[in-house]
Amino acid sequence: MVGITLLLTWSTNLPPIQPRFHVLDLFAGQAAVTKVWTDHGYVASTIDETYCPGLRTMDFNSPPGFLLTVWTILCEFPEAVNVMGPECGSWGLPARGTSKRNFMNYHGALHLAFVADAEKTVSRIVLLLFLILAKHAYFVLEQPSGSLLHKHRRWEKFVNQTAYVWQIRFWMMLLGHPSPKPSIAYSNGSWIAGLNVGPLKKEFREKNCKLQTTRRYVNKDGVQKFCGTKGLKLSAAYPEGFARRLLACFEGRRGLPGHMRYVCQNVKGRNSIDPASNLTFQA
Numbered sequence: 001m002v003g004i005t006l007l008l009t010w011s012t013n014l015p016p017i018q019p020r021f022h023v024l025d026l027f028a029g030q031a032a033v034t035k036v037w038t039d040h041g042y043v044a045s046t047i048d049e050t051y052c053p054g055l056r057t058m059d060f061n062s063p064p065g066f067l068l069t070v071w072t073i074l075c076e077f078p079e080a081v082n083v084m085g086p087e088c089g090s091w092g093l094p095a096r097g098t099s100k101r102n103f104m105n106y107h108g109a110l111h112l113a114f115v116a117d118a119e120k121t122v123s124r125i126v127l128l129l130f131l132i133l134a135k136h137a138y139f140v141l142e143q144p145s146g147s148l149l150h151k152h153r154r155w156e157k158f159v160n161q162t163a164y165v166w167q168i169r170f171w172m173m174l175l176g177h178p179s180p181k182p183s184i185a186y187s188n189g190s191w192i193a194g195l196n197v198g199p200l201k202k203e204f205r206e207k208n209c210k211l212q213t214t215r216r217y218v219n220k221d222g223v224q225k226f227c228g229t230k231g232l233k234l235s236a237a238y239p240e241g242f243a244r245r246l247l248a249c250f251e252g253r254r255g256l257p258g259h260m261r262y263v264c265q266n267v268k269g270r271n272s273i274d275p276a277s278n279l280t281f282q283a
Contacts, residue, residue: 001127008071017074021045024072024082027060029237033083036243045072060086061120073131080137081250084125085238086149090118093146106151119152126154133163138189140246142238145169145182159186168192171200176241178210194249195242 009017022042025034034044047069049059056062060069073082090099090108099115101108108115125141132139143149150156150167159165165186172181174197182200185192 001130004067004070005074005131008067008074014071017071019075019077021072021076022080024069024076024080026069026082026084027086029085032238032240033243033246036240037247040247045075047072060124061117066124069128070131073128073135073137076135076137078136080135081246082128082132082137082139083246084139084141085143085236086121086125086141087118088143088147088149088236090115091147091149092144101148103148103151106148106153122149122152123154126152126158129158130162133188138187138250140185140187140189140192142183142185145184147184150186163188166190166192168195170196172239172242173200173205173208174198175245176239178208178239180205180209189250189253191249191253192246194252195245197245 008014020043023033023037023044025031025037025044025046026048028034028046028048029050031046031048034046038044047058047060047065049065052058056064058068059065076082089095090101090112096102096108099108099112101115107119110116110119129139150159165188167184167186169182169184172183173179175195180200185195
């Protein structure tokens with residue numbers, strides 16, 4: 001990683017590395033974070049492989065796509081925000097019958113392409129996190145609450161040996177999502193606590209649920225199962241409410257930035273900073 005960074009720094013066929021970005025919207029999809037943050041005067045870089053179909057330019061797991069992401073981070077301002085929502089297909093609960101991931105075997109069926117690609121993605125994300133910390137910037141990594149991504153060996157090593165990482169559980173529906181989508185976010189900034197806006201009440205869920213992501217059925221052995229629907233992939237897009245809430249949390253941050261191994265004075269071990277905020281350490 002050090003060699004890649006140096007080669008990009010010395011490259012003569014790329015724009016010069018200089019501060020130009022306040023936010024990186026990685027795996028952007030419909031780019032809700034980019035739209036909201038640019039409307040408020042921030043300069044955003046938006047990367048998603050769907051923007052260049054058939055090309056490797058923005059494919060994170062390809063050499064040019066990864067190099068583009070590294071170059072973007074090198075061009076960030078201090079305290080820039082890197083929002084990451086990597087593909088959760090093989091990490092999530094609906095795909096475990098195919099991916100074979102579980103709490104005993106986190107890596108699953110690595111001979112399957114989509115499982116192997118997910119492993120590579122997380123490994124590369126961890127490399128980026130080292131660079132983000134060196135740039136004194138923030139990262140926010142979001143996943144569905146049932147994702148096993150946090151069990152990846154390199155992620156566990158990062159949160160146990162390199163940096164303090166906070167986690168927050170919240171309901172995406174309360175931020176404008178058409179399905180409940182219980183979610184979890186990880187960050188080196190404790191200000192992500194503001195993503196949790198409270199519990200999801202049954203009445204609110206039934207009134208506002210417009211997207212069904214799973215279907216339950218009974219198999220030939222009489223066992224109840226469930227599988228993902230066409231709406232599952234649509235549920236990956238962030239609502240604008242999430243982007244606005246994230247911006248409000250960032251702009252409302254107080255005190256010293258949570259870079260590297262800095263931790264708030266009122267935190268002891270893995271206890272919550274504020275019991276009402278549902279904010280805890282990932283370790």
